[in-house]
Amino acid sequence: MHFFFQRARIHLFLALSMGLILRLWWIHAYPLVDGDSLIYGEIAKNWFGHGIYGFTAGYSIRPTLIRLPGYPLFLAACFRLFGRENYSAILFTQTAIDLATCLLIAAFAARTITLRAGIVALYLAALCPFTANYVTTPLTETLSLFCIALGLYAFARYVEHPGLNRWFCALTFSISYAALLRPDGALLGVVFLPAMFWFARKHLAPSRAAGLALLCAALTLLPFLAWTLRNERTFHVFQPLAPRYASDPGEYIDHGWIRWVQTWCAEFTSTWEVYWNVSGSPVDIHALPTRAFDTPEEYARTAALFDAYNATLAITPQMDAQFAQLARERITRHPLRFYVVLPMMRLADMWLRPRTEMLWIELRWWQFQHHRNETIFSWSYAALNLAYLLTALWGLSRRVPYTSLMVAYIALRCLLLLTLEYPEPRYTLECFPMIFILAAAALTMRGDPHPVPAFTSLPLSSSLSS
Numbered sequence: 001m002h003f004f005f006q007r008a009r010i011h012l013f014l015a016l017s018m019g020l021i022l023r024l025w026w027i028h029a030y031p032l033v034d035g036d037s038l039i040y041g042e043i044a045k046n047w048f049g050h051g052i053y054g055f056t057a058g059y060s061i062r063p064t065l066i067r068l069p070g071y072p073l074f075l076a077a078c079f080r081l082f083g084r085e086n087y088s089a090i091l092f093t094q095t096a097i098d099l100a101t102c103l104l105i106a107a108f109a110a111r112t113i114t115l116r117a118g119i120v121a122l123y124l125a126a127l128c129p130f131t132a133n134y135v136t137t138p139l140t141e142t143l144s145l146f147c148i149a150l151g152l153y154a155f156a157r158y159v160e161h162p163g164l165n166r167w168f169c170a171l172t173f174s175i176s177y178a179a180l181l182r183p184d185g186a187l188l189g190v191v192f193l194p195a196m197f198w199f200a201r202k203h204l205a206p207s208r209a210a211g212l213a214l215l216c217a218a219l220t221l222l223p224f225l226a227w228t229l230r231n232e233r234t235f236h237v238f239q240p241l242a243p244r245y246a247s248d249p250g251e252y253i254d255h256g257w258i259r260w261v262q263t264w265c266a267e268f269t270s271t272w273e274v275y276w277n278v279s280g281s282p283v284d285i286h287a288l289p290t291r292a293f294d295t296p297e298e299y300a301r302t303a304a305l306f307d308a309y310n311a312t313l314a315i316t317p318q319m320d321a322q323f324a325q326l327a328r329e330r331i332t333r334h335p336l337r338f339y340v341v342l343p344m345m346r347l348a349d350m351w352l353r354p355r356t357e358m359l360w361i362e363l364r365w366w367q368f369q370h371h372r373n374e375t376i377f378s379w380s381y382a383a384l385n386l387a388y389l390l391t392a393l394w395g396l397s398r399r400v401p402y403t404s405l406m407v408a409y410i411a412l413r414c415l416l417l418l419t420l421e422y423p424e425p426r427y428t429l430e431c432f433p434m435i436f437i438l439a440a441a442a443l444t445m446r447g448d449p450h451p452v453p454a455f456t457s458l459p460l461s462s463s464l465s466s
Contacts (some may be wrong), residue, residue, distance in 0.1 A: 001173055002197075003256045003401070006113065006308045008046030008106075008118065008122075008238070009223050010120050011119045011122060011123075012103075012122070013462065014177045014397075015041055015102070015106075015119075015121075015126045015127070016099055016102070016103075016126060017133065018126060018127060019098075019099055019102060019125075019126030019127060019262045020095065020099060022126075022127060022132050023098060023099070023132050023135050024094045024095065026129075026132055026133045026135060026136045026442070027088075027091050027095070027135065028137050030133065030358060030359060031088075031091065031136050031137075031361065032074050032136055032137040032142050032358065033087045033137065034120060034137075035165050036139060037087075037137055037138040039055075039066075039067065039137060040067060040071050040072055040138060040139075041085065041087070041138065042055055042056065042073055043055070043064065043067060044072040044073075044075035044079060045076075045079065045084065045085070046061050047069075047072055047076060048076040048079070048369045050079070050416075051075050053065075053072070053230070057393070059117065060105050063234050063235070064248050065231050065234075065235060065237075065239055065242065065243070065249075066242060066243065066246040066247060066248055067242055067246070068142070068179075068180050068181065068182060068183065068225060068241065068242050069180060069223075070140070070143070070179075070180030070181035070182075070185075070226070071138075071139075071140045071143065071181055071182075072176055073368070074143060074250040075090065075138065076157070078090045078093055080412040087138060090204065091135055091137075091138070094134075094135040094142040094143075095135045095357075097135075097142055097143065097146050098131065098132065098134075098135050098142050098145070098146070098149075098189060099126070100146060101125070101142075101145050101150075101433070102122055102126045102149075103122070103130075104146075104150055104152070104153045105121050105122070105124065105149050105152070105153075105433050105436050105437060106118045106119065106121045106122035107126045107153055108121075108152045108153045108437060109121035109440050111153075111156055111157075112156055112400070112401040112402060112446070113401065113437075113440070113441050114444060114445070115445040117437075117440045117441055117443075117445065118440070119466075120435050120439075120440040120443050120444050121437055121439075121440035124388070124434075124436045124439055124440060125432075128388070128432065128436070129355075129381075129384075130355040130385065130388075130429065130432065131145060131429060131432050133358045133359070134358065134426070135427070136358065137358065138347060140181040141426060141429055141430075143177075143181055143203070144178060144181050144182065144185060144238060144430055145177075145429070145430065145432070145433060147154050147174045147177050147178035147181070147185065147188065148174070148178065148409075148430060148433045149172035150170060150173075150174040151169075151175060151178070151188055151192055152402075152405075152406075152437075154167045154170035154171040154174060154404065154436075155167075155171055155192055155195065155199075155405070157170075157400075158171055158187070158200070159199045159200060159203075160200075161194075161203075161205060162196075162200035162203050162204050162209065162212060163204075163212070164212070164215075166200060168212065168216065171192065171196070171216065172216050172219045172220055173189065173426035175188050175189040175193070175216070175220045176189075176219070176221075176222075176223055177190055179220070179224070180223055180224075180227075182242070182455040183242050184413070184416060184427075186241070186428075187409060187412050187413055187416065188409070189217070189220055190407075190412060191405060191408050191409045191412065193213050193216060193220075194213070194218050195405050195408075196209070196212060196213040196216060197201070197209045197210050197212075197213040200213075202213065222382055223453025224240050224241075225292075227240065229242045232327045235248070235249045236249075236329055236359050237249050245258070252317075254278075254279075254320040254321040254323070255324065256276060256317075256319075256320035256321055256322070256325075256327065257315050257319075257320055257323045257324075258302050258421055259323070259324055259325070259327040259421075260323040260326050260327040260330075261274070261421055261422065262338070262342070262421035262422075263288065263292075263326075263330040263337075263338055263342070264292040264332060264342070265346070265421060265422050265423070266289075266290050266291075266342055266345035266346050266349060266352075266423065267289075267343070267345075267346075267349045267423060268349060268353055268357065268363075268423050268424060268425060269352070269363045269364060270287070270288070270289065270422070271422040271423060271424060272363055273287045273363065274288065275289055275422045278315060278366045279309075279312065279313060279314045279315055279395055281312075282310045282313065282431075283306060283309065283310065285302065285303050285306045286414060288302075294330065294333060294334070294408070296464065298326065298329075298330075300312055301322075301326065302326065305322055305323065305326075339458040343418040343419075344418070345446060346417070346420065346422070346423040347418055347423075349423040349425070350417060350423045350424065350425050350427055350428045351428050352376040352382065352385065352386065352389075352424075353382070353384040353390065353425050354379070354381040355385055355425050356377075356381055357424075357425055357426065361374050361377065361378060365378035370377045380428040383436045388432075388435055388436075388439060389435065390434075391438075391439035391442050391443065392438040392439045392442070393433070393438075394437060394439075394442040395437075395439055395440070395441040395442035398438075398442060398445045399440060400437070400441045400445075403438075406434040406437065406438065407429070407434075410434055413427075413428070413431060414463065415431065427454040
């Protein structure tokens with residue numbers, strides 16, 4: 001990274017200064033410490049304060065496995081350094097980490113494409129509001145983005161000089177910690193581990209390249225061995241990651257309700273107004289889109305179930321069975337809609353919806369007559385998001401090194417998201433390091449079929465010492 005610092009000092013100062021101001025403004029204007037953030041915080045306090053990874057229940061602490069230990073570990077370290085429940089310090093720490101992510105993205109682009117591409121990637125990453133505003137909440141997004149950026153840069157350096165070196169260690173850390181943060185972080189390993197063999201075989205014997213990749217895989221899995229053994233000892237279950245529905249063993253899961261939601265849910269508004277409100281909050285049947293009912297008779301049955309739920313604010317096994325029956329009928333009636341159309345609609349919503357979920361913007365932002373300014377702002381945000389995506393698609397036409405690696409990660413992530421029953425825009429955020437790099441290539445390469453990486457124009461001693 002030394003060559004990038006040497007040759008782009010002014011741009012480094014300007015981009016990082018503007019990025020810092022943007023993130024500090026987000027923290028001032030839209031701080032959000034609620035919901036999952038408090039769940040992570042409680043686990044961290046109990047883990048390092050009492051030695052139990054769990055939740056406070058009355059005068060005791062109940063063990064849990066609904067969240068992986070990566071982010072609670074980060075919070076516990078921050079609490080130890082900055083004071084118990086000092087969430088403001090966590091947001092500022094995440095700001096520093098996010099700016100480091102921008103530097104890693106820029107260094108990767110500069111090293112593998114051109115110096116100019118690295119500078120443009122730095123501005124695109126530092127000034128992107130969609131990633132920047134996640135520093136304002138204690139969630140895994142900021143650290144996940146850092147792991148992806150570190151993995152990309154460390155991988156590029158490892159391929160240049162494969163072996164047991166610092167880049168091997170950095171790559172191993174990024175893969176392992178990404179998966180410790182959240183289950184879908186394991187996709188980084190699914191992509192990088194085979195690529196370690198494939199790209200390193202140009203410099204090493206195939207057996208040596210395969211051995212290094214296998215060693216990286218083994219080291220990556222070590223923390224999960226401890227986590228799996230803990231879950232087996234505490235709960236008597238095999239659980240190497242976190243459970244899909246964030247439930248501890250023995251907790252009731254309303255599978256029928258979830259299956260029924262999956263037969264119509266396609267946008268984040270339904271996720272927020274309906275799916276997340278069950279159980280515990282009332283749900284208005286008028287919040288459902290028309291595609292949730294195929295016939296008047298089905299509407300009447302659904303309305304009766306909603307009335308029964310709203311009377312107790314809980315889904316009983318009997319209600320769940322009726323929702324499951326409705327789901328079966330709807331799937332039988334329209335299998336193509338359930339297995340193809342709705343998953344694609346959910347994926348499109350996660351990619352294209354205005355990324356205002358962290359802002360105080362109306363969920364139904366498109367209702368111009370109710371909130372004119374918010375509608376205009378949301379359409380502008382959607383246009384900016386689309387501009388990033390289209391520019392990155394344009395970048396695919398350039399001969400960018402490691403394009404196959406970046407596309408493989410995005411494709412695998414999209415395939416995983418197709419299996420979800422509800423959309424949430426932040427689930428595509430982890431693709432943005434690749435978006436920044438490809439967009440930078442599109443804006444700088446000008447159709448040059450053989451770009452010269454920035455580091456090749458430096459003296460050999462400089463490039464090796466970086």
